[in-house]
Amino acid sequence: MSSENWTLKGKRVVVLGASRGVGREIVQRASADGAQVLAVARQAGDLAALARNTPGLDTLALDAATEGAPAMVFRKGRPDLLVICGGATPPVRPIPELTWAEFSVNWEVDAKMAFLFCRKALQVPLAAGSVVVIISSGAGIGGSPISGGYAGAKRMQMFIAKYCQAESDRRELGIRFMALVPSRIMPETDLGRAAANGYAQYLGITTDKFLENMGPRQSPANVAQAVVDFVSRPPMEPGSIFTISADGMEKVS
8 A cells, every 4th residue: 555645535544542532533534534443442332422423433442551452453454544542631730749650640551552552563564554643742742740740651652653663664664653742732622621620720820711821722623634634645754743733733853
């Protein structure tokens, strides 16, 4: 399969963290574009609700951060596009108020999920021209002082994409890896709403004021569009890490 100018129609797409927020938006966009979509999430009820509104959707209730998860997913069909999204909700408290288990939760879920699935994509390997997209977070660039290890885990996801792209190139596999980094908190999602409320309380302002101070932001629909744009029209300038903001997509140097 060529990696140049292909559409999602008829392609196999797997979305992890598919039942809510950005993952749900990507599922609906890929399905509307004619892809054969497998939606993966932990809660079967949330997946059933998604499937009722998305004709032809295949679902799998699974904890994607478990060791055997990639093999289970790939047995259902090796994807042309794998989107690694979702993860644990981080604590919204400063370090003095956290336990280590709370601090490290995003390493044990978000970073581990990216590691397991990207490793499997290289080991199998996926077909040449396949694309793996990790949805990371702007916290991994700018920091997030009241969310424990969240920012570090999200930065590690970016490194995983970069390391795996280098390994794909070294092995001449033809798989493209990228991390897509939403720049701003998205209050339309459960995670974004919790973060906005937590930061507003921490700063002693209203949530509306916090969001106003943050300025223009991308939406989950913008992120889904960026995924489609990346796989259908690869950027002219090579790279593995791209931010998505209200102004569009930009390579991280």
